[in-house]
Amino acid sequence: MRLLPLLLPFLATAVSATRFFIGAYSGQILSANLDDTTGAITLLSSTPASSPSPSWQELSPVDPQLLFTVEERAHSDDSKGAVSAYLIGSDGALTKLSTALGLLGPVSLGVSPDGKTIFTANYGASGVSAYCTDDGTGALQHLQDWTFELSSPGAVPSRQDAPHPHQALFDATGQFVVVPDLGADLLRIFSVDGKTFSQLSPVVVPPGTGPRHGAWFPPTGIPLFYYLVGELSNTVTVFAVSYPSSGGLKLTQIQRESTLPLGSTTTTSAAPNSTPSAAEIAITPGGRYVYVSNRNDKVFPDGHSVAIYSRQATTGLLTSIGWADSGEQTLRHIALDPSGRFLLVEGQDSNEIAVLPVDATTGKLGAAVGKFAVPGGPVCVTFEK
Known part of the structure; x- marks a missing residue:
């Protein structure tokens, strides 16, 4: 008991931080801490053996x-893509446990709630791959591929010349995976039953939508x-979700909103890198606010913007409440920390992450309270829960 007064000053000044991981096109995965009070980022470890392009992690x-x-x-076959498993050390260092090859060009992966199944969206190969994993060892096994074709280019031929799956997202039941296909203007839906997979009827979205995430x-x-x-x-579309008694997953569109101010240009030219293109979505833990990152927009003169929406709890509908200047270029990804106090915006072309504070009352974003350089461009941030 006599030690308690001596310990209290140290406990009071202890720094609370949340660990997270950064994928970068430099070929590295970085481990870092986010200070829960100040928003400062501290590097913990770098894993150079990750891959030529570790663009997504879960x-x-x-x-x-x-x-x-x-x-x-x-690494072993540049005509293939791959999924790798890493062991996270107590210091944040990553040790590769296993790798399994699949279709070329995976840009996203989803892990089932039971941790046993992984789906990847393979933009470059116009397909989807499925894997299984042993959580005890991290061992990975490739199970199945699906590839898709278009009979003719879509409404934006420069980007919709072929199917381009861009994300694989399990629902919380683990029975369904939704794959937005940017090239085909579809939400592809797969059912999952152990190691048995089936394609269900896709959801068709308006021509030129380019479903991403x-x-x-x-x-x-x-x-x-x-x-x-x-x-x-450059839209965010809201779907009501239901599970019919006859089986399957039903997505019913109830709203579609722009991510840009009225009159802004959308990506319809042959030069997609010079016109706006929305990228990532983040929802605050309580669901009050929704953020969508924009790229190549002109809302602000120096940085690309983040669109901000309030969300109605019962209906799920969104109301635009403005835009925030990220100060960064090409916001390929954004992520909220688990507390919802900070939004990390990843500037792929400005080679850094900016930490924007979130006003819990209004949902608005403040000026950056910290920046963290990521050579090669940060493309994905994943927080520990």
């Missing part, structure tokens, strides 16, 4: 020491809503 839902990442081109709300339990970012149309 933590195992059942084993917090396992991190899975895609490799757009595999989506998010469920609530993120755990049975989802009520699905929010989809349309990269080419």
